[in-house]
Amino acid sequence: MDKQQARKLIKQTFEQPFEKTRFTTLIKNLLNRCEEAPLSYKGQYIPDAYKPYISALDRIGKFHDGEHAVDILVIKLKKETSLERARTMQRNFVAWYLNGSRGDKLKDAALVAFVSPEETDWRFSLVKMDYRFEQTKTGKMKVKEEFTPARRWSFLVGTNEQSHTAQSRLINLLANDEQTPTLAELEEAFNIETVTTEFFLKYRDLFIRTKEALDRVVRGDPRIEAEFEAKQVNTVDFAKKLLGQIVFLYFLQKKGWFGVGRDAPWGTGSRQFLRELFEQKHGRYGNFFDDILEPLFYEALRNDRSHDDDYYSRFNCKIPFLNGGLFDPIDDYDWVHTNINLPDSLFSNQNRTAEGDIGDGILDIFDRYNFTVKEDEPLEKEVAIDPELLGKAYEKFNAIRPDNFEEYKQVLRSGKKGDENKFNKQFGVYYTPREIVHYMCRQSLINYLHTELGKDIVTHKKLFEKQTTMFGNQAKRGQLDCTIEYKLTPQISRKDIETLIHLGEQVSANEARVENKGKETVTYSYKLPESIRKNAGPIDRKLADITVCDPAVGSGAFPVGMMTEIVRTRNVLSTFIQEDKPTPYDLKRRCIEHSLYGVDIDAGAVEIAKLRLWLSLIVDEDDIKNIKPLPNLEYKIVCGDSLLGYPYKPMGLDEVEKLKEQFLEEVNPKRKKELRNRIDAAIYGLFKNTEKSLGYQVTMDFRTNFSEVFRTKGGFDVVVANPPYVRQEAIRHLKPKFKKIFKDFYCGTADIYTYFYKCGVDLLKSNGHLCFIAPNKFMRASYGKNTRTLLTTRATPRLVIDFGDLPIFDATTYPSILLIEKRKPDGRDKAVTATFTDASQLAKLEDSLLDIAFLMPVKALSKEGWNLERSDVLSLMEKLKKIGVPLGEYIQGRFYRGVLTGLNKAFVIDAATRERLIAEDPASADVIKPWLRGRDIRKWKAEWAGLYVINIASSSNKTWPWSNVKTEAEAVRQFEETYPAIYRHLAPWEKELQKRDDQGKFWWELRSCAYYEAFEGTKIIYPDISQASKFSWDQSNSYLGNTVYMIPTDKLWLVGLLNSKFIWWYYSNITSTIRGGFVRFFSQYMETIPISLISDSQKTSIIERTRAILAAPGSPAVPTLEAEIDQIVYVLYNLTPEEIRIVEGVN
Incomplete structure (x- = not known):
């Protein structure tokens, strides 16, 4: 099959409603060798937990790549279940089938068509098992008795979807008639990262073209030029916002919210509304941007028309009122009286692309891709553009300003790999991979719950009539409930909390099944621990009450990640709570409005963070009769400098807190403006003269802006962030201010992220938790001494992960993850510690930690430097410090x-x-x-x-x-x-x-x-x-x-000693490794090398072998001579056989 035929087959299959014959034809051509093996599960053969969601499973074939077994399935969903709902149930059902189901053999993966009876779209998925095996007493290997996770990657296909992405990912496999694809190749075809990277490169090009088009319009119209100058509008930020607005609408039109008929319900609108607008199907125009997009943005989406059923007469259809701030004109420019006539060809044209497609305008390119509002999760990935793209675009474009735009273009034209990243270094912004975000959020939640629920669990008991007499006549029967504390034994263990966070969603169907049965049976039993089930209410209340802050929020990855984990866990717990089950929308809205806070110095970042939170709400908005306006997050996600705070305790903010609660839900523009003015006057009035009185301008202050958190809790439960990585040379202008603010903590050579550690610890309540991903340099660098002291005296490290030079980010930043609890160590505390040395370990971060992590006494984390090693290594290092004299003293x-x-x-x-x-x-x-x-x-x-x-x-x-x-x-x-x-x-x-x-x-x-x-x-x-x-x-x-x-020196034996395996081992343990396994031979570390007292005979022995090596450095005898020197050195330092094994890396 040639590529043209392959492209045609994909379009015929994936741009139509599901049809079994077409699907089977595609599968046979994709796999080349597929055994027909019909099988059907329905009715009683579907487990009870999945019956509300699944009507039937049909197997149409089996495939084997020589190593892995893959089944081809069609899963028919129940009428009430859409493709977007109950994704976890769909994935877990396939996992049940692959994991032996009714006594069948284990399968490694399945290619699945998920089909809903009332939808013309369907989902084509690869579901892959992640089996973990253990050895039995007889020596055989079996799957571990735990809920085996399945991962799903999916293309959303069908009538409303384009197949461009599926074509680009599958066409090479389809066109290869000679070879059978491997499971790894199928997995690569579903790789979302490749699609996202491809789309971003096109998005970047559109940003440049949009900015240049705006420049031409502004230069050609004095009125626009004057307006932009008066309002301080620049075309770089205008272009960024415009693309963000259009992307946002591409996400929303997937909901069918645009172009809805006047009497039709929400959700019935066009999925190609923007394209229809361009094609004048909803009204004619002279200029697309000026006559269509600006009214859509700043009138239709911005104004509440609920009194007229949200009808918008200009387009003769319903358009939802979204509220929020995305559709406020940038810097309040006068969009009504300025004619910004961007060329229509910027949005759509007939240009041929390098790939052979027609059209390279904004709409042309966006139309070719699938958009999904749902952000990817560790086990569920959509092969489509999701809101995380907004974060990646922010990270790349954040450093692009009007004064460096031309330089940026030149760098792109040069094509030099990595040069684009140099722009980010100025502001230290690096986008955190989603796997890292999810891991940090989960660990933060686990530690928060363990701290909160390790205390005595509070239960409620109603007082009896006789007991109320102690309160006199005021206490009426049934009026008074008192709270008393009972110690529950055992309390909720950390292990049980970890099970809830890591496995809760995977086992939710099983737990619901057992709950519905009312008891455990031989077939069905609980997977979650009893302590979780019995205390679901208290755990849920703790999650509902949590407060989380990201002081360097960037594009919102951590608030979105924390919300995802909180909502997922609360949803699991609802199975065991005898109350009305809240919807995912209700849980998300509660979390966004009550729990999440963020600050960033960049206004663009703040807008994107709010945008991602709004999108996360929209994905779960199911009220097709009444779409709720989005909450106003202006006082939850704030623009300002986290480090330049107000040094005085703010007073009298009770009224402001009430106003902020009103503002959160206010939809009337006039009332919103009034509330904003009153709130700003109270908060920012305090900061008005700080430039003069303090020597720096305060733009926000946590205790002032978020006073409600400090009033009720004394600080945040969790602070989580990826603080900026800006070197000290680039912050010279800030050093006088930092010296004044941070006092004894200040260090003139410290990089900026260290101050975020100090800020983060100060933001926590007692026993709160901080989780940062930041450079590892503070662990050993002299400038990190104050940071090390802070983190081991005012706090207790719980988790320390050093990634060394592994490529977590696009640039080399030597990242580490640190999680601490804000309380003084008690001398017995231990931290989970790990050092990653192999990039392959990153693919399954948590599994790798099971292999390489170890417990390290917190007291071993010295203020003089952190050496992340096991106790036997630390003991040997401690022994060596007492031997002889340091090299620096010796020379x-x-x-x-x-x-x-x-x-x-x-x-x-x-x-x-x-x-x-x-x-x-x-x-x-x-x-x-x-x-x-x-x-x-x-x-x-x-x-x-x-x-x-x-x-x-x-x-x-x-x-x-x-x-x-x-x-x-x-x-x-x-x-x-x-x-x-x-x-x-x-x-x-x-x-x-x-x-x-x-x-x-x-x-x-x-x-x-x-x-x-x-x-x-x-x-x-x-x-x-x-x-x-x-x-x-x-x-x-x-x-x-x-x-x-x-x-x-003239001491020849010393060069022999320094070249020994022992000295290299010692030195590697006191320095940080940089990219490629290199170490720096700085004098501050060299001088600590212990030089043992050495006898004349030992000197002679080393000298003889050193001379022999120098005489013939290329001789085959050199390795033997070096090994002999190593043995002499081991004796010199009195190493035991166990210590020698440590030095030589023998486990």
Whole structure:
């Protein structure tokens, strides 16, 4: 089958209602080898828990890729169950079938068509099991007796969907008639990340074209130019917002909320409403943006027309009133009296794309993709564009401003990989992968619940009539309920809470089945622990009452993640609570309005965070008669600087808190404005003169803006964030302010994320929990001492994960996850600790932790530096600290760095240039020295590349004929006379040499250096960065580049010791690893290497072997000689056999 035929087959199958024959044809061509194996489950063969959702299962075939068994299924949903509802039940039903169902063999995966009887759309899914096996007493392997998770990836297909994405992902497999696809290849075809990346690149191009189109319109119309200047509107932010608004509407039109007939219910509108608007099916226009989009945004969606059944006469249909702030004109520009006539071709045209499609306008590109309002979850992924894209777009575009837009375009045109990420470094914004977000949110919830419910659980008991007499006549019968505390034994254990959070949703169908039966049977039994079932009410109340803050909210990934986990868990608990079951919409709205708070310095980020929360609500809005206006989140997700807070305790905010509650639900624009003015006057009035009184402008303050949290709880239950990664060099302008605000915590060389740790701890209530993903540098860097002290004195670390240089983000940031509880350690506390070293471990983060994590005493996390190691390693490290003397003391601190010339192309020369200069003037030989670079250093002996350096020491260090002359001109003349050939060589670079920071008294001199004589002596040299020990013995009088260090010494045995396996092990444990497994050989760490007392015979033994290696460094005998040195060193440090195994990495 060629690609044209494959594309046609996909369109015929996936752009139509489900038809079994077409589907079977596609499957046979996709798999090439598919065994027909009809089987049907219906009626009594469907388990009770799934009967409300599933009417039948039909197997149409089986497939085997040589290793994995895959079944082909058609699952027919019940009439009352849409494709969007009960996704967990659908996935779990397939898991039940694959996991042996009625005694059948285990299957690895299934390709499934989910079909709803009343819908013309259907879902094509890959469901894959994640079996975990254990060994029985007889040695056989069996599936572990736990609920085995299934993962589902899906294409939404059918009448209302485009098949562009399915074509791009499946066409190569369909066109390959020769080979049978593997399960891994099928999984890759359902890879959402590839689709998202492809779409983002097109979105980025649209952003650039939209911005440039706006520029042309503004320049061509003085009225628009004046309006934008007066309102401080810039075209970069206008373009960002416009694309965000259109994307938002693409998500919403999937709900069928637009173009609804006047007497028709919500949900019956067109799924291609924006395209219909462009094609003038809802009214004619002169310009699409000015006549259609602006009225849609700023009139139809922004104004409440509930008095007229939401009818919008301009388009002759119903349009929902959405409230919120997305559809307020940017910076309140006058959209009515300005004619922003963006070309219609920006939105749709007939241009042919590189892929051969027709049309590269905004609508053309968006139309080709599937949009889903539901954000992906760990076990449920839609192969479509979801709201997370808004976060990724924010992360990429956040640093693009009017003043660097042209530079950004040039970088894109250059095509240099990674250059685009440089823009993000300025603001330190890196988007957190969703798997990491879900993991951090789950861990935060587990620790919150364990802290809250580890206390005595409160139950309620009604007082009897005799007991009420103690309250006198005021207490009437039935009027008074008192709360008393009972200790429940056992209390809810951490393990039980983990089971609820990790497995609750997966086992929810099973739990509902048992509850409905009223008892456990041989066939059906509870999967959740009794402590969870019996205390579902108290647990649910804790989740309903939780308060969460992200002080660097960005595009809202963590608030959305926390909401998802809270709602999912509360939904599970509702099975055991004898009350009316709340809908997912009710649970989400409660969580958004009561529990979630966020702050970001970037206004665009705040808008996107609110947008994602609104979208999460919309996905579960099922009231087709009355769509509820979105809540106003202006005082929940706030724009401001989290670190520059108000130092005084705010007073008298009770009235403001009441106004904010009213504002949250207010829909009348006039009333909203009145409330906003009153709230802003009370809050921001406090900050009005802070620039003058405090020396910095306060733009928000947590205790003021979120006073209700501190009044009722004293702080937040959970603070979770990915704080910005901005290096200290880029925040010089903030340092005076930070010094004033953070006082003793302040460190002049600290990166900005450390201050977020201090801020986060201050925001927590007692026993609250903080969970950050941030650079690991604070663990060992000297600037991190205050942070380490804070996190181990005012708080107790619960989880410490170091990812080293693994690619969590697009850029190298050396991230770590830290979860702490705000209470002082009690001396017995332990933290779950892990260091990830392999990128493959990231695919299944939580499973990998089961293998590599260990418990580490919190008291071992020293303020001097954190070394994440097991107790046996820490014991050995502690032992070594007491042996001999530190290297720094032994060599009297003589760690010397190589020469920083400031312009290597002028000073560093090859052998031919040296010979020419000496031929021109023999005196040149006096100042031309052998030169070694970092790349030349090898273990034991450097490999010289034949380079030299022109070494003219600073007049501060050596007296030259020109050193004490009165004028620059005279000095130049003296230099030219003394070394004429050298002068002629350096003169062409005079201007560049004069601009150097690193120079001596004159432009031809090297910077001042007090140890020049050390270069021309015996020394140990080593590179500043390496993946292994590379200490070299040097007697060549070579000068060194600035990426090489030296230790002046004649002790040959010392180079043998430093190159030993033991010293490398020690050094690796006291430094941070950077990308590629490299370590930096900084003096602050080198000086701590313990040098044991060594006998003459031991020195001799090491020296003999070192000399043998130096004599023939390439000899096959070298590994044997190195091993012998290792054994001598083990004896020297008195290592036990167990300690030697630790050093050699033997488990």
